[in-house]
Amino acid sequence: MLATRALTYQYPGGEQLTFPDISCARGETWLLLGDSGSGKTTLLQLLAGLRTPGSGEVVVDNQVLGQLSGSDLDRFRGKQLGIIFQTAHFVRSVSVAENLALAQRLAGNAVDHDRIQQLLDQLSIGNKADAAPAALSVGQQQRAAIARAIINQPSVILADEPTSALDDANTHRVIDLLREQAAAVNATLLIVTHDNRLTRIIDQQIRL
Amino acid sequence: MNLIRLAWKNLTYKPLNALLGILLFALSVGLVSLLLSLRKQADEQFDANLAGVNLVVGAKGSPLNLVLNSMYHLGYPNGNVSLGEVRAFLNPRHPLIEAALPLSLGDGYRGYRIVGTVPDILDWYGAEIGRGEVWQHDFEVVVGPNVVANTGLKMGDTFRSAHGIVDEGEDAMEHEGEFKVVGILAESGTVLDDVILTTNPTYWHTHDHGGGAEDHQEDDHADHDHDDHEHADHADHNHVGGIQQLLEAAEDKELTSILVRYKGINARTMSFARNINDNTDLLAAEPPYQINEVRRQFDNGQRILRILVIAIIIVSALSIFISLFSSLRDRRYELAMLRVMGSGRGGLFGLIVLEGLFVAAIGALAGLLLSHGILAVMANNIRDDFRYQLDAWRFLPEEGWMFLGALALGFLAAVIPAIQAARTDIGETLTEG
Structure with missing residues (x-):
């Protein structure tokens, strides 16, 4: 599960953001909606432990992020949080499968080659396992990024604007894929977006 | 997929980025190693062949040349001196001189020098007869093990000497008189491994100077059946006297030089x-x-090279620094992704440092191989030209330190980029585009 309590963030410039409390149960899908500049991205970073809140706390799978520090937080993030960014980035020097293996290793898990191949097969990019990430099409890269986000069976999946560049048909496919994969590992899925098309698909919404 | 493997993959992903650093490291480490090895082995050879010689006496000319020629069998002799001039040095009753070795030089066989001297030389250099016996009569020779290895001479073989030292092949001017191999030296690690030893008077037979009219005539007429004749001729000179024989020989017979050992160092020997x-x-x-003096010259040359080497080392460290630093910008997304995937700041620091260390290590190893490869090529040439035995694949402890030094330099060059990488603001980087 994913929850926040009285979360604020202090920008270095002086402006302060206050966020509404969130409480998303395990297995649920939520939309985080807001216009540009509303602080969506900042909230995503706070939820992922990529930024430190000014006050309040973020709870992921019963763990208060603020209580973790340094490499413990990094490892926790690797294990419990799957993050899909708007643009997919990979370690370019190693293959798609090795990127997933790296994700397992860095999260402190054992490398499971069978699971990696299975997951890539499920996402219809099994034949790209040994390809360099740069050799994949944009759509394939997005699938590979989804595979990497869920490889460690995280309790929370955060997706940042996954559909902003897609047409309606592909938007549906990607959202279905995300929900399907989140359900497969029983994770909370939080989609951060300004794309109002998604409000017709996903009921549970948080507005900033 | 651990950090070491990832660092390696990153390096091989864009090998050209690392190539310059590797080349520069190889060049600097290679140069230092080459100079060190040459210097070290040259020192050892010089020392092994000092043989306790305090003084070399010969014909007027360059003193360095006299020493190099008489002791290291390099270059050409200054010229000869007459026995009359130098007999005093050979006298066992000389107040300052403990022992003296008369040398007759100037001829060779297939590039190996024939040294006319007395068997005492074996004691001076700590060499021993490996097979056969010591040379006693004129035209009997004992050959060094390296001569055997490279000319195929065997016990009992006979050959003719050539005037001059360089192997001139077919054009060589051959001397009259056949040498016979009566012994082979055991390897001593000294210059004796590479020479052919015989008596001093043998030179008097092959070079007519001072030989007198009698010898002349004999040589002129002996062309056809020299075997019998020469043996008879040699028999006349078969005094097994070593130095004693020289003390008794005619004044106008010639020697090339004399190696002298003092009884002790004192004020008189200082001015001798x-x-x-x-x-x-x-x-x-x-x-x-x-x-x-030779070492000083060598060091002078080295001083200039040292400045060059230091410059290359600085540039090689800089090149690692620059290539890592500029790659950070290219790789900021993947570095941030590594953090998202669970790597701590320490992991990113380690990754970049490892990449720097890899470049330094590969460069240093390549440099050592390069240097010893060059030594191996040089060894063949040097052996023939300079009687200088080079053990190309001998690694010095200093080279181990150089390798560690290269790693330290690689670490230093990588530290600032690594800190920069560890500081990557992941949130900022990954949400910017």
Whole structure:
């Protein structure tokens, strides 16, 4: 599960953001909606432990992020949080499968080659396992990024604007894929977006 | 997929980025290693062949040349001196001289020098007869193990000498008289491994100077059946006397030089060389002094090279720094992704440092291989030209330190980029585009 309590963030410039409390149960899908500049991205970073809140706390799978520090937080993030960014980035020097293996290793898990191949097969990019990430099409890269986000069976999946560049048909496919994969590992899925098309698909919404 | 493997993959992903750093490291480490090995092995060879010689006496000319020629069998002799001029040095009752070795030089066989001397030389150099026996009669030779290895001479073989030292092949001017191999030296690690030893008077037979009219005529007429004749001829000179024989020989017989050991170093020996040089037609040279002169020259040359090497080392460290630093910008997304995937700041620091270390390590190893490869090529040429045995694949402890030094430099060059990488603001980086 994913929850926040009285979360604020202090920008270095002086402006302060206050966020509404969130409480998303395990297995649920939520939309985080807001216009540009509303602080969506900042909230995503706070939820992922990529930024430190000014006050309040973020709870992921019963763990208060603020209580973790340094490499413990990094490892926790690797294990419990799957993050899909708007643009997919990979370690370019190693293959798609090795990127997933790296994700397992860095999260402190054992490398499971069978699971990696299975997951890539499920996402219809099994034949790209040994390809360099740069050799994949944009759509394939997005699938590979989804595979990497869920490889460690995280309790929370955060997706940042996954559909902003897609047409309606592909938007549906990607959202279905995300929900399907989140359900497969029983994770909370939080989609951060300004794309109002998604409000017709996903009921549970948080507005900033 | 651990950090070491990832660092390696990153390096091989864009090998050109690392290539310059590797080349520069290889060049600097290779140069230092080459100079060190040459210097070290040259020192050892010089020292192994000092043989306790305090003084070399020969014909006027360059003192360094006299030492190099008489002790290391390099270059050409200054010329000969007559026995009459130098007999005093050979006298066992000389107040300053403990022992003296008369040398007759100038001829060779297939590039190996024939040294006319007395068997005492074996004791001077700590060499021993490996097979056969010591040379006693004229035209009997004992050959060094390296001569055997490279000419195929065997016990009992006979050959003719050539005038001059360089192997001139078919054009060589051959001397009359057949040499016979009566012994082979055990390897001593000294210059004796590379020479052919015989008696001093053998030179008098092959070179007519001072030989008298009698020898002349014999040589002129002996062309056709020299075997019998020469054996008879040699029999006349079969005094097994070593130095004693030289003390008794005619004044106008010639030697090339004399190696001298003092009884002890004192005020008289200190001025002995100068007295000889000032008051006689002879040249006296002190080997340690001359060898130090060679070393000084070598060091002078090295000093300039050292500046060059230091410059290359600095540039090689800079090139690692620049290539890592500029790659950070390219790789900021993947570095941030590594953090998202669970790597701590320490992991990113380690990754970049490892990449720097890899470049330094590969460069240093390549440099050592390069240097010893060059030594191996040089060894073949040097052996023939300089009687200088180079053990190309001998690694010095200093080279181990150089390798560690290269790693330290690689670490230093990588530290700032690594800190920069560890500081990557992941949130900022990954949400910017």
